[in-house]
Amino acid sequence: xxxxxxxxxxxxxxxxxxxxxxxxxxxxxxxxxxxxxxxxxxxxxxxxxxxxxxxxxxxxxxxxxxxxxxxxxxxxxxxxxxxxxxxxxxxxxxxxxxxxxxxxxxxxxxxxxxxxxxxxxxxxxxxxxxxxxxxxxxxxxxxxxxxxxxxxxxxxxxxx
Numbered sequence: 309x310x311x312x313x314x315x316x317x318x319x320x321x322x323x324x325x326x327x328x329x330x331x332x333x334x335x336x337x338x339x340x341x342x343x344x345x346x347x348x349x350x351x352x353x354x355x356x357x358x359x360x361x362x363x364x365x366x367x368x369x370x371x372x373x374x375x376x377x378x379x380x381x382x383x384x385x386x387x388x389x390x391x392x393x394x395x396x397x398x399x400x401x402x403x404x405x406x407x408x409x410x411x412x413x414x415x416x417x418x419x420x421x422x423x424x425x426x427x428x429x430x431x432x433x434x435x436x437x438x439x440x441x442x443x444x445x446x447x448x449x450x451x452x453x454x455x456x457x458x459x460x461x462x463x464x465x466x467x468x
Contacts, residue, residue, distance in 0.1 A: 336361065336447035337431040341395050341421035344404050350421065355391065358445045360466040364394045365428060365439040368406035372456045376438045377410055379459045384415065390466045394420045395428050442466055 340351045355361060366373035377394075380387060394412075396403050400422055412418045423429055432441060440453040442465040451465040 333432060333441065333452075334449045336443050336449075339423070339427040339431050340425065341393070341419075341428065342400070342424040343419065343421040344400060344407055346400050350393075350419065355393070355447070357447060360390045360445055360450075360468075361443040361447065362390055362392045362462070362466060363428070363432075363441040363443070364392060365423075365432065365434045365437060366394055366396050366406075367437045368396060368398050368402040370437050373438045374409075376440075376456055377406075377412075380462070381410060381415075383459050383463070386463055387466065388417065390417060392418045394418065395423045397423050397426065397429065444468060 336352050336355065338352050340349050342349055364376070366377070380392070392415075396406075403420060403422055407413060407420050412420055432439065434454065436454045438453075438456060440457060440462070442450045442453075442462070444450050450468060451461075453461065453465075
């Protein structure tokens, strides 16, 4: 079933041009995520302005996603003024396990949840994980990263 879903999503991604994608996400697009408490839903419109925003699409079983998360946490003092929103499409159970592995609940600037209705996937159409979209404090796109990204690149994109 999961394989069918990924094939269907890949077909949808192929139907859109990169130019229309860039334009569609140049301002933080609408999406929503079910938080790991399994009750609260967060909409993109509810994300406050004023601080850089990093949207990190991941898979709980992806080694590169584990490395990316660890790199960010190893340099967390440099990212205290950055809001991280981590989304996955796997089960909340797997997302919670990932979150607990890194004790992400202790970081006030991390919000983790599930792209339950695939609104993030439809808006961003990530081609790999980890997939990172960096926005400035006014919710304007700064940079997109597909795959693992060096920590200094993330730092530069979030400290403009």
